[in-house]
Amino acid sequence: MASGRQKDNPPDEAPNSLPLIRGRRATSYDVARLAGVSQSAVSRCFKPGASVSGKMRERVLKAAEELEYQPNAIARGLITQRSNLVAVLVSGRLNLYYPEVLFRLTDELSKVGLRVLLFTVDSEDDAESVIEQAWQFQVDGLISASHLSRAQYDLLQKRSIPVVFFNRYFTDRSTNVVYCDPRAQVDALVERLVEFGHRRFGLIRGPKDNMVGFERIRLVTEALQRYRVAEIREVQGDFTYDSGGAALQELCVHPATRPTAIICANDMMALGCMDEARSVLELNIPDDLSIAGFDGIGMSQFASYELTTIRQPIGRMCQAAVAMIAARAELPDQSNERRVFEGAILEGRSIAKAP
Amino acid sequence: MASGRQKDNPPDEAPNSLPLIRGRRATSYDVARLAGVSQSAVSRCFKPGASVSGKMRERVLKAAEELEYQPNAIARGLITQRSNLVAVLVSGRLNLYYPEVLFRLTDELSKVGLRVLLFTVDSEDDAESVIEQAWQFQVDGLISASHLSRAQYDLLQKRSIPVVFFNRYFTDRSTNVVYCDPRAQVDALVERLVEFGHRRFGLIRGPKDNMVGFERIRLVTEALQRYRVAEIREVQGDFTYDSGGAALQELCVHPATRPTAIICANDMMALGCMDEARSVLELNIPDDLSIAGFDGIGMSQFASYELTTIRQPIGRMCQAAVAMIAARAELPDQSNERRVFEGAILEGRSIAKAP
DNA sequence: CTGTTAGCGCTTTCAC
DNA sequence: GTGAAAGCGCTAACAG
Numbered sequence A, B: 001m002a003s004g005r006q007k008d009n010p011p012d013e014a015p016n017s018l019p020l021i022r023g024r025r026a027t028s029y030d031v032a033r034l035a036g037v038s039q040s041a042v043s044r045c046f047k048p049g050a051s052v053s054g055k056m057r058e059r060v061l062k063a064a065e066e067l068e069y070q071p072n073a074i075a076r077g078l079i080t081q082r083s084n085l086v087a088v089l090v091s092g093r094l095n096l097y098y099p100e101v102l103f104r105l106t107d108e109l110s111k112v113g114l115r116v117l118l119f120t121v122d123s124e125d126d127a128e129s130v131i132e133q134a135w136q137f138q139v140d141g142l143i144s145a146s147h148l149s150r151a152q153y154d155l156l157q158k159r160s161i162p163v164v165f166f167n168r169y170f171t172d173r174s175t176n177v178v179y180c181d182p183r184a185q186v187d188a189l190v191e192r193l194v195e196f197g198h199r200r201f202g203l204i205r206g207p208k209d210n211m212v213g214f215e216r217i218r219l220v221t222e223a224l225q226r227y228r229v230a231e232i233r234e235v236q237g238d239f240t241y242d243s244g245g246a247a248l249q250e251l252c253v254h255p256a257t258r259p260t261a262i263i264c265a266n267d268m269m270a271l272g273c274m275d276e277a278r279s280v281l282e283l284n285i286p287d288d289l290s291i292a293g294f295d296g297i298g299m300s301q302f303a304s305y306e307l308t309t310i311r312q313p314i315g316r317m318c319q320a321a322v323a324m325i326a327a328r329a330e331l332p333d334q335s336n337e338r339r340v341f342e343g344a345i346l347e348g349r350s351i352a353k354a355p
Numbered sequence C: 001c002t003g004t005t006a007g008c009g010c011t012t013t014c015a016c
Numbered sequence D: 001g002t003g004a005a006a007g008c009g010c011t012a013a014c015a016g
Helices: A026-033 A040-046 A055-066 A073-080 A092-097 A098-112 A124-136 A151-160 A184-195 A209-228 A241-251 A265-281 A314-330 B028-034 B039-045 B054-067 B073-079 B093-097 B100-111 B124-136 B151-157 B183-195 B210-224 B241-251 B267-279 B315-332
Strands: A085-091 A115-121 A141-146 A163-166 A176-181 A200-204 A229-237 A261-264 A290-296 A310-311 A339-341 A344-346 B087-089 B115-121 B141-145 B163-166 B178-180 B200-204 B231-235 B260-265 B290-295 B308-311 B338-344 B343-344
Touching: A026 A040, A026 A055, A040 A055, A073 B073, A085 A092, A085 A098, A085 A124, A092 A098, A092 A115, A092 B100, A098 A115, A098 A141, A098 A314, A098 B093, A098 B115, A115 A124, A115 B100, A151 A163, A176 A314, A184 A209, A184 A290, A184 A310, A184 A344, A200 A209, A200 A241, A209 A229, A229 A241, A229 A261, A241 A261, A241 A265, A261 A265, A261 B343, A265 A290, A314 A339, B028 B039, B028 B054, B039 B054, B087 B093, B087 B100, B087 B124, B093 B100, B093 B115, B100 B115, B100 B141, B100 B315, B115 B124, B124 B151, B141 B315, B151 B163, B163 B315, B178 B231, B178 B315, B183 B210, B183 B290, B183 B308, B183 B343, B200 B210, B200 B241, B200 B267, B210 B231, B231 B241, B241 B260, B241 B267, B260 B267, B267 B290, B315 B338
Parallel strands: A085 A115, A085 A141, A141 A163, A163 A176, A176 A339, A200 A229, A200 A261, A261 A290, A290 A310, B087 B115, B087 B141, B141 B163, B163 B178, B178 B338, B200 B231, B200 B260, B260 B290, B290 B308
Antiparallel strands: A115 B115, A310 A344, B308 B343
C-alpha cells in the first residue's frame, strides 16, 4: 500500500494529475506538496487572522485553487471541537403553517457561518431521537421552535449543548428564549372589540401542549375579564385550518347565543373559521361576526381574508435567536437570556361593530 | 499534560465520575476502560453486523449507557468517508409556498438514517457558496429543489457528489431527477375548458429561470393548439401571490376581449388571480372567469378558493428522491435515473362554462 | 514567520 | 472473537 499521508505519489500517477486523484479529494498535504511548504502552513492560510507572510499565502492559495482544495470541515470540527453545525428543530405544524420562521433562521445562521442541521418533530418521542442525533453530530447549539420536555432540556443542559427556545419556554426553568409578548396588543384588540359592542366572545385554543397558544388565550381571557365581559366560551383547536372551522361550528351550536367575536390562538385557525363562517354558516365577516388571530402569516393578508391579527416580528426574532446561539457556541458558559419582543396589530377587515 | 488518549485519569479525579468529565463527553476509550475491554471492541459493538460475543456486547453496552456514550458521528465520518449528511437546497420561494416538500424530504431522509444539511438559495450566486459548503462538510449527496447552473452541476459531478434534482432538470445533461409530468392532466383540463366553450385563454408564466413553470405553460399551449384555440395571451409572473393578481390585471386591460379562462403556472399565482378577480375586478369565479393552477398546495383547497388544479404526488416524489440519493450515497457510481410521476386533477370549483 | 509534532475520536486491517 | 496499531484530515502548541 501507499505510505502514510500520501507524502509521495504512487509511481504510476502523473505528476500534476487532476484534483480528484482516483475520486479522492485534495487534502492540505496535497496542497502543501504542490506549494512546497509545510502542511501546517496550508492550514494557517485558511484560518482567518493567522500570521502568514504575503508571499506564502499567495503560493498556497494558488496551489489550493489549482487542486480545488477546500478545508475539510469534518476534520476541522474533530480537532477544534466545534462543528459549526446548529440543530434546528421545527414541528411539522410550524413548518407547514409558518415557513417563514425556518427560512429566516437558516438565512441568519448562514450569515454567521453556521450550518443548519434540520430536524422535524411531531411528538416528544421524536425529540428524543433528535437530541441523540444532534449529540452525535456535535452540534454547537440547538434552536428549538418545537416542544421539548423538561427531561429532554435537562439532558441537553447536562451535555452542555446551548439551547435557544423560539416562542416557547418553561415556567420552572431558566432558559435562553426569544419570544413575542402580545400583551399590549391583546389589550388594545379586546378594548376595540368591546367598544364595538361585542359582549359574547368565542376563543379557540391551540393544541394542549403548546405554550404560546395557551398564553395567548390566557392573555385574551384576562383582558376580557378586565372589561367585565362574562360570556366567554373556549373551545379546543389544534392550530390547523380544519380545526378552526370545526371549532366555529362548536361555538355556534346555539345560533341565538353564538359569539359575535372570535379570537383564535393562531391565524391558520382564524382562516378556517372565516371560511366556515362564510361558506357553511352563511355569515358575513365582519358584519355578522368579527374574527381575529395571532401571528401575521403571509396568507392572512390575502384579499380573501384580510384578517385582523397580532403580528410577531419574525425577522427580528430570528436574528435574536441566531445571535444568542452564535454567542453561546463561541462561549458556552454564558448565562441565560430572555429576549422578548412586542407584537404589532395588523389591521385587517375582519372585525367590526357587533351586529 | 495528561498522556495521550486519556488512558489514565488525572490523580485528582474520582474513579467513577460523571459522564461529562470537565464538560468533555465520554469517548470509546472511556467506555473501553470502564468495561475492561479494548477500544476497538467498543467500536465493533456500535457497528451493526460486526462479530462480537454476546457477553462482550452486554458489558460494553452497559458501560456505554452508564457513561451516556454515543459514537461521535464526526470522527466516524472522517474515517469512513461518509458523513451521513445530505445537503438539501430549497429556494426561498419553494419553502414559503410549498413547505410540504422540505418537510417530507426531511422525514424520509431521517428514516434511512440521513441527516439534512439545509440550505436556502435565492440566486445562482447563493448556490455557488452552498456547493462549497456542502463540499466542505463532505455531504454524501445533494437534493436540489432549486435552480443550479450547468457549471455548478458539473462541479458537483466532478467532485463525485451524487445529485438528485427535484422538479427540475437540464435538457442537455443526463441527471438524476424526480419530477411530475402533468401532460395527461393538462390535456384533460384543456379539453374540459374547451368543451365548456372557452375560446380566449390567459396563461400566467412562472419566473423565467424556472423549468417547471416553463414546461407547464408549454404543455398548456400545445394542448390549446391541438384544440385549435387561437386566442392565447401569456403574461409573466414569478410564482408569488402578488404576481398572480398583477398578471390578471394585465390580461384584462381590454375588458371586452379579456380571457374567459386562465391557467397559472402554479397555485399561488392562481390564488392571487382569484382574489384580484373577485375583490378588484368584481368578477365571479367560476361564472365570469375560470381559473386553474398547478401543484395542489394545501391552501388551494381552502373553502375561499377550492381551486381546480393539477396536483403533484409530493409524498411519492419525496420518497423517490430520498431513495435515489440514499442508493447513490451507498454506491456512488450508479448510473443516472429519471423517475417521472403523473399528476392528478384535483377537482375544485374554479372552472365552469364560459360566460 | 515557518516547520515539526502530537493528537481530535473513530474504524479498520492485521495478528493472535 | 479480541486487541494493537495505523491513520482519516485537520489544528494547535512549541521550537527554531
